[in-house]
Amino acid sequence: MNTKQELLEKLTGIQSSRRSYYKELTVVVDEMKQKNKQLEVINHLTKIQINATWPDVSESIARQLTQLFSFATFILTLHEGGVLRCYTASEPPTQPDGSWECGSFILPLEKHLALQENDLDKRFAERFPHRTTSSVLLISQRNQALGFLTLLHDKKQGLSPEKLQLFRQIAEHAAVSVENMLLYNDLRKKVNLEAQLVQSAKMAALGEMAAGVAHELNSPLTAILGNIQLLQREQELTDYQQMMQDIYQCGVRCKKIIQNLLIFSRQEEFHFEDVHINELVEDALGLIGYQLAVSGVSVRKELSDKPLFVRASRHQIEQIIINLLLNGRDALQDTPQPELTVETSLVQEDDQDWVGLSVTDNGTGIDAELLDQIFQPFFTTKATSKGTGLGLSVSLGIAESHGGSLRVESMAGSFSRFTLLLPILS
Ligand SMILES: Nc1ncnc2c1ncn2[C@@H]1O[C@H](COP(=O)(O)OP(=O)(O)OP(=O)(O)O)[C@@H](O)[C@H]1O
Ligand SMILES: [Mg+2]
Incomplete structure (x- = not known):
C-alpha cells in the first residue's frame, strides 16, 4: 500500500x-x-501571414486571445510616422455567423518616442469611458517599440497580475510576427518605388520625344489643312470633293493627336485658378451635353453642396471630365437604358481631404485584365477611326500634375466608375 x-x-x-x-x-x-x-x-x-492586412492581423490575434482572456474589444496599435494607428476587433455577441466587428482609428502622437503603456491606457480611457484597459508594449528584436496590444474589458473587470504577465509574454511572440510584417511592407514599398522610378524615367523620355515630334508636325499639318480648305472651295474640283473631305478629316484627327501629345508631355502653359468643382462639371456638360442627349444617354447629376474648391487649370480639368463622359457614352452604345452619373463629393483618404469627382456608366464595363492597360498611352479597344487611346493617359497626366489621382473600378458587363481626386483648397 x-x-x-x-x-x-x-x-x-x-x-x-x-x-x-x-x-x-x-x-x-x-x-x-x-x-x-x-x-x-x-x-x-508566430504563424501570422506576412502579407496579411493589419485589420486581418488584429482579428486573428483577437481570436487567439479569446482562448486565454475574457475581453470586449482587442486593439492592435502601431507606431507609424507621427501617429498611432489603432485596429480594433470585437466579437459581437449578437452575430450568429461568428464574424467579428473590425475598425480602425488614428491617435495623434505628441511625444512619440516615450509613449508608455500607462499613457496609452489613459488615451484609450478617454475614448472608451465605459471600459477598463490593459495595454502591453510590442518590442522588436532590435529593442524598438513597434506599438501595443490592448484589451478592453467591462468596467469592473481587468487583468490579474498573473494574466497581465501572460499577456506580456504573448506580446513578445506577437512582436516577432508584427516586425516581420513591417519589414516585408518596407521591402515591398521599396521594390514598388523602384519600378515606378524606372517607369517614370521611361515616360519622361517618351514625353520629351512626343513633344518634339508634335511640334515638328504641327506647322506642316496646319499648312495641309489650310490648303485643303482652299481647294475645297474651288468649284471645278467637285469630282475630288469626297477625297478632299477625307484628307481634311484625317488632318483634323492628326491635329487632335498632336494636341493631346503636347498636353501629355505638359509642354503647354496653363493658367491656374481657384474654382468650384461643380462649376467645371456644369461647363463640361454645357459643352457636350447635346452630344450625349443625341446619343440617347441620360445624365444624372449628384453634385455636393459642400465648398469643394480646387486650385486648377479650368481647361485641363474640364478636359478630364469630357474625356470621361465621352468614354462613358462610347461604352453605353448597346445598353438598353444608357445612363451616366456625375457625382462630386468630399473624400477623406490618407488622413487628408480631397475633392472627389466620379463618372459612372452602366455600360460594357472593362475586363479585369485590361484594367492595368487602359491608362497607357495609345491603348484603345475602339476602331482606329474612333479612338486614339490617349484620352485616359492625358487625363491621368493632368490629374497627377494637379497633385491628384485618377482611378477606375469596373465590372465587365455591368458598370465602370472613374474617380478623380484633387487636393481640396483649404
Ligand atoms: N467608361 C468606360 N467603359 C468601358 N471601357 C472604357 C471606359 N473608359 C475607357 N475604356 C477603355 O479604355 C480604353 C482607353 O480609353 P482612352 O480614353 O484612353 O482612349 P479611347 O477612348 O479609346 O480613345 P480617345 O479617348 O483618345 O478618343 C478605351 O478604348 C476603352 O477600351
Ligand atoms: Mg477616350
Whole structure:
C-alpha cells in the first residue's frame, strides 16, 4: 500500500492523502491543459501571414486571445510616422455567423518616442469611458517599440497580475510576427518605388520625344489643312470633293493627336485658378451635353453642396471630365437604358481631404485584365477611326500634375466608375 502511494507521489509529484488525490490530479490536468492552450496560441501568433492586412492581423490575434482572456474589444496599435494607428476587433455577441466587428482609428502622437503603456491606457480611457484597459508594449528584436496590444474589458473587470504577465509574454511572440510584417511592407514599398522610378524615367523620355515630334508636325499639318480648305472651295474640283473631305478629316484627327501629345508631355502653359468643382462639371456638360442627349444617354447629376474648391487649370480639368463622359457614352452604345452619373463629393483618404469627382456608366464595363492597360498611352479597344487611346493617359497626366489621382473600378458587363481626386483648397 505504502509503495503504491509512494509510486503515485513520485509519478504525479503530488503530496497528498488518498482522499484529495483525484481532486489535485484534476487541478494539475487543468493546469496542463491551460499551458497547452497558451502554447497553441503562441504557436498561432508566430504563424501570422506576412502579407496579411493589419485589420486581418488584429482579428486573428483577437481570436487567439479569446482562448486565454475574457475581453470586449482587442486593439492592435502601431507606431507609424507621427501617429498611432489603432485596429480594433470585437466579437459581437449578437452575430450568429461568428464574424467579428473590425475598425480602425488614428491617435495623434505628441511625444512619440516615450509613449508608455500607462499613457496609452489613459488615451484609450478617454475614448472608451465605459471600459477598463490593459495595454502591453510590442518590442522588436532590435529593442524598438513597434506599438501595443490592448484589451478592453467591462468596467469592473481587468487583468490579474498573473494574466497581465501572460499577456506580456504573448506580446513578445506577437512582436516577432508584427516586425516581420513591417519589414516585408518596407521591402515591398521599396521594390514598388523602384519600378515606378524606372517607369517614370521611361515616360519622361517618351514625353520629351512626343513633344518634339508634335511640334515638328504641327506647322506642316496646319499648312495641309489650310490648303485643303482652299481647294475645297474651288468649284471645278467637285469630282475630288469626297477625297478632299477625307484628307481634311484625317488632318483634323492628326491635329487632335498632336494636341493631346503636347498636353501629355505638359509642354503647354496653363493658367491656374481657384474654382468650384461643380462649376467645371456644369461647363463640361454645357459643352457636350447635346452630344450625349443625341446619343440617347441620360445624365444624372449628384453634385455636393459642400465648398469643394480646387486650385486648377479650368481647361485641363474640364478636359478630364469630357474625356470621361465621352468614354462613358462610347461604352453605353448597346445598353438598353444608357445612363451616366456625375457625382462630386468630399473624400477623406490618407488622413487628408480631397475633392472627389466620379463618372459612372452602366455600360460594357472593362475586363479585369485590361484594367492595368487602359491608362497607357495609345491603348484603345475602339476602331482606329474612333479612338486614339490617349484620352485616359492625358487625363491621368493632368490629374497627377494637379497633385491628384485618377482611378477606375469596373465590372465587365455591368458598370465602370472613374474617380478623380484633387487636393481640396483649404
Ligand atoms: N467608361 C468606360 N467603359 C468601358 N471601357 C472604357 C471606359 N473608359 C475607357 N475604356 C477603355 O479604355 C480604353 C482607353 O480609353 P482612352 O480614353 O484612353 O482612349 P479611347 O477612348 O479609346 O480613345 P480617345 O479617348 O483618345 O478618343 C478605351 O478604348 C476603352 O477600351
Ligand atoms: Mg477616350
